[in-house]
Amino acid sequence: MDNAQQATERAVAEWLTKEHPVPNQVWTEWSTHGVALLPLGKRFAAIRMPMEVVHAAVESDDSVQVTAVLRDLLGGPVVYDRRVVGTTYYALVQCSADLSWAHGEVAPCLGRGIYLGVPRLDRLRPPGTYWVVAPRYPGELCPPQAVATLVEAGRRRLVEAAEV
Template identity: 35%
Template sequence: MNVHPLAAVLSAREVQEQWLRRSIALVPCGHAFAAIRMPTDLVHTAARTHHPEQVRIYLTHTLHGPVLTDRTTHHHYALVPPNTPHDLPDHPHTRYLGTNTYLGLPRPDLTHPTTHHRYHWIIPPNGQQLCPPEAVSTLLRRAAR
């Protein structure tokens, strides 16, 4: 199993052990990446669809970086550079996750919803590429229209 490139702040062994036990590794934000938490409904509004494949296509073309979802809390997480401004999510229901917060990163192969996993990747990581902050801003502006 490959180690998630964004989990560089943990040892490969720690990440693999967490993935083997729970299929998710709890990783601190603010070092290798930060995240913008967005309600799923907000993402669907921006994408102008609820259809999972169409949402994936929209996010791929809009965010250009890794996005995961938590189907239990109904949130999407766009992984952004750790130096992203904290006030980027200019929407009342979004939140910047940086230093002193943790995010569960699913195994890289969890790219579709399953009955056994609450988290999966909508857009899996591709090396060290993260979502540009301006792309997340574009998504949020589109959702507000």
């Protein structure tokens, strides 16, 4: 990794840590556990997308293909976690997304009062929580409309499959 990449990665990490009231705690958790709990609602929110919805939307459960499609369709950071509420993808979005988010019954938008396990930037594959798509620059987030389109497609395909 060259100096410019290191500087960018450091800037992204610092941006993420500022979500926490005690940024040094985030660095310690990343160092110790590889994942830090960040409170949502200050710099970003997260849309919790069940694995079944995501895989139906991209029409694949192959991790390489899922990553490529999510990178292209969502254009922002996505975390994968299978420890808390089943296998789940979290798309990071702007905090205001929960004000107009219409897909809460399938993929809720999580904000203030919720903590999300956010992996260290170099955690790009299993085991545990990792980045499916890591943020490329400070402040990069998924456009909520892109996430909505993905969720709608996955939901529609699941309904169609259940009818067959």
